[in-house]
Amino acid sequence: MxxxxxxxxxxxxxxxxxxxxxxxxxxxxxxxxxxxxxxxxxxxxxxxxxxxxxxxxxxxxxxxxxxxxxxxxxxxxxxxxxxxxxxxxxxxxxxxxxxxxxxxxxxxxxxxxxxxxxxxxxxxxxxxxxxxxxxxxxxxxxxxxxxxxxxxxxxxxxxxxxxxxxxxxxxxTLPERELKAGLAEVVKYGVIADPGFFAYLTRHVDSILVRNPAVLTEVISRCCQLKAEVVAQDERETSVRMILNFGHTIGHAVEGVGGYSEYNHGEAVAIGMHGAALLSSSLNLCSLAECTAVKQLINAMGLPLTAPGYGTDELLGYLARDKKVVDSKVNWVLMQDIGRVTITQDVSEEHVRAVLSQLTENQ
Incomplete structure (x- = not known):
């Protein structure tokens, strides 16, 4: 225990x-x-x-x-x-x-x-x-x-x-799709707070996907520890707790455009994390190699990276109504390194549109 x-x-x-x-x-x-x-x-x-x-x-x-x-x-x-x-x-x-x-x-x-x-x-x-x-x-x-x-x-x-x-x-007894949905949040913790955990996930993808109980217990415990540390610092999401929203800004928009039925929450967050990584790289906040590492781990976990056919304008409309918007500006959680993120409102619509276009183009 x-x-x-x-x-x-x-x-x-x-x-x-x-x-x-x-x-x-x-x-x-x-x-x-x-x-x-x-x-x-x-x-x-x-x-x-x-x-x-x-x-x-x-x-x-x-x-x-x-x-x-x-x-x-x-x-x-x-x-x-x-x-x-x-x-x-x-x-x-x-x-x-x-x-x-x-x-x-x-x-x-x-x-x-x-x-x-x-x-x-x-x-x-x-x-x-x-x-x-x-x-x-x-x-x-x-x-x-x-x-x-x-x-x-x-x-x-x-x-x-x-x-x-x-x-x-x-x-x-959890369906395969639901297990993978949870893995999106697991990957998130490595990206935002713990490069060692990110590396552990990369090494243990196969064990995780076959539900090795010892590995899953380690994964669950570490995620709970990381979240507990963040919540203890900022219970009501006024500052550092916002980092837990990595991938969720675009993710919630993807869920909304899909009527909360086409992609489940974890799948949408996976797409959103890919988008946040692309946006981070395009703004020169992180290296292309780190962006690629995140993309590869999401893909290895069997999660989607894109939402082909979705409308950029529709997604932007949902972004404008996101609960993290303050004075009409989105609080973006973006990568600096694997294990370290920053919160910024200094992101142009041009950059956001470019990333959304990458996420929604038919492959």
Missing amino acids: AEVRVNLADHSYTIHIQAAGLGQVGQLMKDMPFSRRALIVTDENVNSLYSGALVDSLITAGFTPSVLVVEPGESSKSLATADKVFTKAISLGLDRKSPIIALGGGVIGDLAGFIAATYLRGVPFIQVPTTLLAQVDSSVGGKTAVNHPLGKNLIGAFYQPQLVVIDPLVLD
């Missing part, structure tokens, strides 16, 4: 990374100051695989859990779905110490976290992520949100979980 501490003063918490950890959630919650009634939010896919084990764990620890199942996919990150969860919470009589537990991927974590942050002005929140993307990124750090038709993650709050339990064994 590995543990990573997220140090945030009076709302610090621990990430537990443990094989078969799903069956330990109730025991880990048992001595925390929670009411016994709990609500698990999950989706149809995860419910059939893992809700039973989590429910049994909670019952054994003395809790009375209920399960709310929503449709899988980005469409559930909506105010309409949130209303269904609020209605369930109210009908169950959940009080201010009743934990809400997210069992699923990033969509479920964001949705359940948004509910926990706003129901009764805040109730305990537990993350039990079941996708690689959620385990290495979205379950840690307290970002919660739902989408709006005009943009992704525009309605939300910073709200930290009180506990994160990561069971690497659940990745055995």
Whole structure:
């Protein structure tokens, strides 16, 4: 078992990374100051695989859990779905110490976290992520949100979980496409903060893709450590935490243009990281060799590099509505070296258009 501490003063918490950890959630919650009634939010896919084990764990620890199942996919990150969860919470009589537990991927974590942050002005929140993307990124750090038709993650709050339990064994049932989607966020950590980790990923691509448990545990632990360090410095994304958005600016635009259905989040971030690397190189912030190294690792992980046929003007429209825009200027996260990035608004539309054209031309 590995543990990573997220140090945030009076709302610090621990990430537990443990094989078969799903069956330990109730025991880990048992001595925390929670009411016994709990609500698990999950989706149809995860419910059939893992809700039973989590429910049994909670019952054994003395809790009375209920399960709310929503449709899988980005469409559930909506105010309409949130209303269904609020209605369930109210009908169950959940009080201010009743934990809400997210069992699923990033969509479920964001949705359940948004509910926990706003129901009764805040109730305990537990993350039990079941996708690689959620385990290495979205379950840690307290970002919660739902989408709006005009943009992704525009309605939300910073709200930290009180506990994160990561069971690497659940990745055995993860579809190949979803595993690769999580690898986009994994690559991101190497690019923004740790050249040694980037080199480790480059050496272990094959082991990662065949889901070697020891390698995956090492990958998950390192990603959680890196994110915990960043979040501890800047919980509410006013400065250094912005580096975690590497690849996400263009990535969110790609998701939006595709109606949040053609490319999943990880695939879009992979395209966005390629775009950010190209933009960094074109601005002479990093070398062409480093740009190429990032491109090669993304490709080796089986992720897309381009979005052929997408419209440059459409993508620019989404960039203008990105939540990181301040005074009509995008905060770009760009490479200086592998392991070091910078945040800048000094990027011309001409440079952005040129990169978007490279990303969208038919190959």
